Amino acid sequence: YRLKIARQAGADFAIYAKEDVPDYLRKNNNGRLADIVIVCTGATPAVQQAFNTVDRGGTILFFAPTEPNVATPMNLWDLWRNCNSVIMSYAGPPDDTARSIELIRAGRVKVKELITHRLSLAETALGFKLVAEAKESIKVIIEPNK
Template structure:
């Protein structure tokens, strides 16, 4: 939000209701996860994710990995993650995914193989790639929920198999951002280590190497979370 500026002008209402001191139990590096984790907290609340169910996370970038960690911490019976990048698939395993699927395979079939022949109760799409979104819809069980957590390009149009969604009573929902309530919950999760994030920091760079950091993130091959320190 500050664009790396030294000073940022913020409306008084935002300061009064949307600024929180960083708890001593959370390091500066861990603190960079508060906002993205708050978004994940909101998403899983919107999806009404309940313990004891199977969750599929499509896409294992930072958001996807946080969804894996939070779902596990919230009592999911099984969490299955997908990605097409080996580095991220390895990160998903490390984050606690019970099974990891290559997104270039037949994902709905692989989900059933990993879930005793059954589709998933919840599917969370953390990529806006149309193929991945359709994979997610094909992975959800009757009466299940699909949470669209990532955007596509504004011009993208995706054909939804409406009759299948209607017949199988699938709930489709989405979430964007996090409220102050979600920020506070994310801080509690981090402070108590119910969701540990230190392992997601793959690079720590000085501010003068910001260009390198952005390049690592854009390439999305050998990094997860890049932290810049002034």
């Protein structure tokens, strides 16, 4: 479901994370890995996959952390040798927010298609359930006045 929505929203590639992502990228990206890898989950396998998927000179952006006491392996030699950058983000800085708004206004980023559910305040528990299950939802909006 989520891969289908990603394609509809304009993703160049929609890859099932449990597949061999580096192999898929090499086959479909002229032998190259990803220039930018954005990790939006704190799941340890996603962290490891990010390091295996980024190309030389590429950047990994961690938008979500692991749990506080979870240790994740990071090979500093590989980062150094490949000149990779690792950056963290909690939220977008003002310049990124302004650029995002420009892209949305220009129609280059489709956001309406990502809203799969609009629920009333009384349905908030259902909203959390939908997000936690992550099966048939992308973005769940709670509308207090609905």
